[in-house]
Amino acid sequence: MxxxxxxxxxxxxxxxxxxxxxxxxxxxxxxxxxxxxxxxxxxxxxxxxxxxxxxxxxxxxxxxxxxxxxxxxxxxxxxxxGPEAATQSADSSLVRSVAEATTGMVQGAYASVQQVWRDLRGIETLFATLPDEKRRRMNENALPLLGTIVATVLVFWLASFILARLIQPQKWIRAKTRAVRATLTVLINLLADGLALAIAYAAGNVIAITAFGGGLITVEQSLYLNAFLVAGAVGIVIRLFVRPRRPDHALLNLSQPVQATAYRWLSLIAGLLVYGLTVAVPIANLWTTFLFGRSLRLIVVTLAAGLAIFAIRQVSRMIREDALAQPAEGTPPQEPADAEAGDRIPLWQKLWPPLAYFYVAVCYVIAVVYPALMGDLIGGATVRTVIAGALVALAFRFIGTPARARIAAPAWLEHSLPGFGGKLNVFMPLIFRIVAVFVVLAAMIYVLDAWRAIDVESLLGRDQALDLSGRFMSAILIIAGVLVVWALVVSWIDNRLTLDLPGKNVTARTRTLLSLFKNAFSVVAVVFGSMMALSQLGIDIAPLLAGAGVIGLAIGFGAQKLVQDIITGIFIQLENAINEGDVVTVAGTTGAVEKLTIRSVGVRDLNGVYHIVPFSAVDTVSNFMKRFAYHVAEIGVAYKEHVPAVKEAMEEAFERLKATEHGASISGPFEMQGVVALADSSVNIRARIKTRPGQQWAVGRAYTEIVKGVFDEKGIEIPYPHRVYVRPPEEPQPATIEKQPAGKVTETED
Missing domain, CATH: 1.10.1740 (Rna Polymerase Sigma Factor; Chain: A)
Incomplete structure (x- = not known):
């Protein structure tokens, strides 16, 4: 054991x-x-x-x-x-690692320089005596190769010319938005260019077999035809981004001179790389020596890198000049200051030149030091980078045109709910920007994975990636569904509030409740839509709900006025004390209610001043619009007038009032209350007229005007405030001084 x-x-x-x-x-x-x-x-x-x-x-x-x-x-x-050995081991390990890294870098750089020098010295082999076999092959295959080149180029130009005349998408595309029209135009042009390339490639193979090959295609012809296909595909991709003859059909929103310059440089560099590396270098290996082929490859790569750097500098300068040449909105064109000029240049125009320089440098180093990785790493990564660039360019197009983005609702829905399309279109700019941001982020991840900076497959397994994409789609569908439901409900409420049909007029109570319901439904839609979307993304919403409860409790203790506003508003609505359109007096302010929420009321007074009164400040609500109203007419007459005659005149004025358009607003008999006061200079007689709610002011103004006319007809005096000065009889009259013609002054008495 x-x-x-x-x-x-x-x-x-x-x-x-x-x-x-x-x-x-x-x-x-x-x-x-x-x-x-x-x-x-x-x-x-x-x-x-x-x-x-x-x-x-x-x-x-x-x-x-x-x-x-x-x-x-x-x-x-x-x-x-122990301690000394551990310290010495750690120190020696760190020093050794630094020394090994430095030595490796120096040795790698030295080996790279030696390799470049050996590749350049391969040019010497061109002047060496070539074997008879290679001379014979060069003489036999040069002419068929030249004929194939000329034939394919001519067929491609002819096919492109004919298809450009036959296919003109701008004449028959009728999309409403500019972004959709541009996208459809780009896709149609892509298909036309691809068709022309396919025709030229097929014709080149047929010509190579029948006219120059005697039934066979030589290696040189095959190399050229494959390169022609690749170069044509690259040219089609270039024309997706820049199109000199049709700048509005390109993905990049650049001026015509910039697109022409960029297209010229990109076509030259792409042709140099494709034909140089896939045609010239292999043919040089076949016709001369392998060392000369390596030298030629180095020359092609170096020349392409130099041209790319020069092209980036020229195109970036032209784009900057175009940005500075466009004056700010509302200002005349002038020479801007340096700070203003920097602010007016978009961010992407500042970022792309350094990224392009870095891309050229990385590709050149890989092509020189690790030529075996050119096809695998540079080729594949470049294709994926171009795809990502197309997505980013399309995203920037959508970012630039969100204000013009519109969704056209069906005619029957617009007829039933006229504001439905407008409600949805409010969110279209935000949706376009969010989609564009997600596209840009996805493109960045795609590019980093293409250049092996990150490994998406190792970070996210296939099942996890599919699950994550499904969750994102579910969240997007939930948000879209919530927006559609919100637009439908709010459009229906607005339609009911503005409904003005015989027998279907909306009461003030209904209008108030619908307005409150619209606000409450908007809050509920935002909260529940966000919670459901977050839940689909895999986020546990239970802590969020608990946190919301804690925050609500904290708000209840810290914002007691807000809680008081809401509670008072709830009871005011339960008691139906205030409705929209009512004339009320709250917190000492009298006016018409224009807006009513759960915590405040908006009142506009007689002078047009808009007051927002929180319900916590409301002690008493005086509503002038409940069931019925009275116009109280208190009229003063002179003391000499006979009171019964005055009453008869007031009743006569009431009968005349009933005969006017205001008679429909009168809901009761004339109520004469009689003399209510013996004032300083008048006898005040009061009467009341019962009216429909809200009509008391119009009826009162009309009645007052009629009373004035009746009193004038009957000679009834309406007194006005005045005073009579009574002088005591024993008071002497004041002396007066009169001016005499001779300049003498005499004093007289009255």
């Missing part, structure tokens, strides 16, 4: 190692003697040592003493040399 335990096995291993280490000097010394002597001398010693070790292990006391001594020796050794 003891022999199978891990501590015992470890002890046996340590003892065996120590025994072997002790035997090393003897065995090393015996190496210089005969091997027979070694075996004869050491065999008894080994057997004796093993017997001694077995005896110690069998004896418990001896074994314990041995273990204690070994542990003591190990502890002393660690205490003496």
């Amino acid at each position: 003891l022999a199978t335990t891990p501590p015992f096995r470890f002890l046996v291993l340590v003892l065996s190692v120590c025994l072997a280490a002790a035997m090393v000097p003897a065995s090393a010394q015996s190496l210089f003697t005969s091997s027979d002597g070694v075996s004869a001398e050491t065999a008894p010693e080994v057997g004796s040592a093993i017997d001694t070790l077995v005896d110690i292990i069998k004896d418990d006391a001896a074994r314990a003493e041995l273990i204690e001594r070994l542990e003591g020796l190990q502890a002393e050794e660690q205490a003496a040399s």
Whole structure:
């Protein structure tokens, strides 16, 4: 049992190692003697040592003493040399790593320079004497190759010219939005260019077989035709981004001179790389030597990199000049200051030149140092980068035209709910920008994965990626569904609020409740839509709900006025105290209610001033619009007038009022209350007229005007405030001074 335990096995291993280490000097010394002597001398010693070790292990006391001594020796050794050895090991490891990295960089750079120099020296082999076999092959295949080149180019130009005349998408595309028209135009042009390329490639193969090959295609012709197909495909991709003759049909929204320059440089560089690396270099290997082919490859790559750097600089300068030449909206064109000029240049125009320079540098280093990776890494990564660039360009087009994005609702729906399309179109700019941002992020991840900066497949397995994409689609569909439902409900409410048909007029109470329901439904739609979308994305919404409860509790304690506003508003609505359109007095302010929420009321007074009154400040609500109203007419007449005659005149004025258009607003008989006051200069007589709610002011104004006319007809005086100064009779008259003609002044008395 003891022999199978891990501590015992470890002890046996340590003892065996120590025994072997002790035997090393003897065995090393015996190496210089005969091997027979070694075996004869050491065999008894080994057997004796093993017997001694077995005896110690069998004896418990001896074994314990041995273990204690070994542990003591190990502890002393660690205490003496442990920290210093660890420090020296760490220091030496760090220094060694830095030295190895530096040495590797220097050696790699030196090897790269040597490789480039060897490739350049391969040009010397061109002047060497070529074998007769290669000379004969060059003479036999040069003319068929030249004929194939001329034939394919002519067929391609002719096919492109004919298809450009036959297919003109701008004449028959009738899309309503500019972005959709541009996208359809780009796709149709892509198909036309692809058809022309396919026709030219097929014609080139037929001509190569029949006219120049005698039924066979040479290697040189095959290389050229494949390169022609690749170069044509690259040209089609270039024309997706820039199209000099039709700038509005390109993905990049650039001016015509910029597109022409960019197209010229891109076509030149792409043709140089495609035909140089896939035609010229292989043919040079076939016709001359492999060393000359490597030299030619280096020359082609270097020339293409230099042209690319020059092209990037020229195109970026032209784009910058175009941006500076466009004056800011509302300002005349002028020379802008440096700070203003920098602000007017879009962000992407500042970022793309450094990224392009970096791309050219990376491609050049890989092509020179690791030419075997050109097709796998540079080719595949470049294609994926171009695809990502197309997506980003399309996203920027949508970002630039969100204000013109519109959704046309069906005619029957617009007839039933006229505001449905407008409600949805409010969110279209935001939706376009969000989609564009997601497209840009996806393109960035796609490019990083293409250049092996990150490995998406290792970070996200296929099942996880599919699950994540499904979750995103579900979240997007939920948000879209919530927006559609919200637009339908709000459009229906607005349609009911504006409905003005015979027998279907909306009451003030209904209008108020619908307005409150619209606000509440909007909040509920935002909250529940967000929660459902987050839940689909895999986010646990339980902590969010708990956090919302805590926040609500904190708001309840910290914002007691807000809570009081809401509670008071709820009770005001339950009691139907205020409705939209009512004339009320709240918090000392009288006016018409224009807006009513759950926590405040908006009132516009007689002077047109708009007041927002929180319900926490409302102690009393005075509503002038409940069930019925009264116009109180209190009219003062002179003391000399006969009161019964005045009453008859007021009743006559009421009868005349009933005969006007205001008669429909009168809902009760004339209520004469009689004399209510003997004022300083008038006798005040009061009467009331019962009217429909809200009509008391119009009826009162009309009645007052009629009363004035009746009083004038009957000679009833309406007094006005005045005072009579009565002088005491014994008071002497004041003296007057009159001016005499001779300049004398005389004093007279009245």
